[in-house]
Amino acid sequence: MTSADLVLPPTDQQTPTAALLQAPQAQALEPAIGDMHLLLEQHGHVIALYPSGLRPEHERRLHSIRSVLESDRIALVKVDLPPLGIAVLVRQLRQLSICDFSPGVVASAARLLSHYIYAGALLNSVARLDRVPVSLKSHAKSWVPGSQFAVLAGPEAQLVKVGPTAEPLKGPDFATHLLVAKGNLQSDWVQETLAPAWKVQAVHDAGIPSDSPRWWGTGKLVEFAAHLPDLPVLYQLVASVRREKCHWCAMELxxxxxxxCSAPLAAPENRALPAGVLHRGTGEPPGP
Structure with missing residues (x-):
């Protein structure tokens, strides 16, 4: 992982922690290469998950390390999620890493699982928000004192102005837990309004990631992420997708x-997730 505050506490004693891949200003290239080599020796493969908004010099560092080591056992997985959503995804991959999946399946599961993370924030202003489409009308409203906006970045972008008659954000239709990280915005809207509307099973607090103000364009926010918390459900979700072998590097995916290796499938078949894997209210796969 590229930031220590994106490593959430484990959900159980079996979930392993994540290694931190330091930024160039925090660690010289030679010791960074040594650390990666040690990780490969200890674990066999490394899945480096990093945000799409990672600073260019840090992303170049990751590619440089893989190039110097000439290793096909390092997966660099770029994720287009807000910081708290990425932290959730990292923990889910940590949970899956102890299962009987191959490294290739765990790494490629990041794209699948990101579609089941409802990541957003409550903001006092959208004037500087450039990650989610914002209308001119919403920009104008953001200058009104006391305005608040609920924004969902994924899996589908949404934005509503919070108020008594406002339409709620469209949430997941399967059972989730809600992770909440408070910035400098004093509001209980996420816990008192959003959580009941989404029928979440539990609400958990987290620290606000250091990059969240930059991602959302303001430090006055409450970030949230609804997600699948249980390993058996995550396992069946990943196991339900057809596995292939990469025609270039032979990794399973x-x-x-x-x-x-970023090679596309040789065959053009559409690998859609089978319908009915998740049911609202239970989070359990359907029976036979």
């Missing part, structure tokens, strides 16, 4: 692209 799910989806349409290898996470280790």
């Amino acid at each position: 799910i989806g349409d692209r290898c996470a280790f």
Whole structure:
């Protein structure tokens, strides 16, 4: 992982922690290469998950390390989620890493699982928000004192002005837990309004990631992420997708692209997730 505050506490004693891949200003290239080599020696493969908004010099560092080591056992997985959503995804991959999936399946599962993370924030202003489409009308409203906006970045972008008659954000239709990280905005709207509307099973607090104000364009926010918390459900979700072998590097994968070498599938079949894997209210897969 590229930031220590994106490593959430484990959900149980079996969930391993994540290694931190330091930024160039925090660690010289030679010791960074040594650390990666040690990780490969200890674990066999490394899945480096990093945000799409990572600073360019840090992203170049990751590619440089993989190039110097000439290793096909390092997967660089770029994720287009807000910081708290990425933290949730990292923990889910940590949970899956102890299962009987191959490294290629765990790495390519990141794209699948990101579609089941409802990541957003409550903001006092959208004037500087450039990650989610914002209308001119919403921009104008953001200058009104006391305005608040609920924004969902994924899996589908949404934005509503919070108020008594406002339409709620469209949430997941399966059972989730809600992770909440408070910035400098004093509001209980997420816990008192959003959580009941989404029928979440539990609400948990987290620290606000250091990059969240930059991602959302304001430090006055409450970030949230609804997610699948249980390993058995995550396991069946990943196991339900057809597995393929990469024609270039021979790694196992799910989806349409290898996470280790980025090669697309040779065959053009659409690998859609089977319908009915998740049911609202239970989070359990359907019976036979």
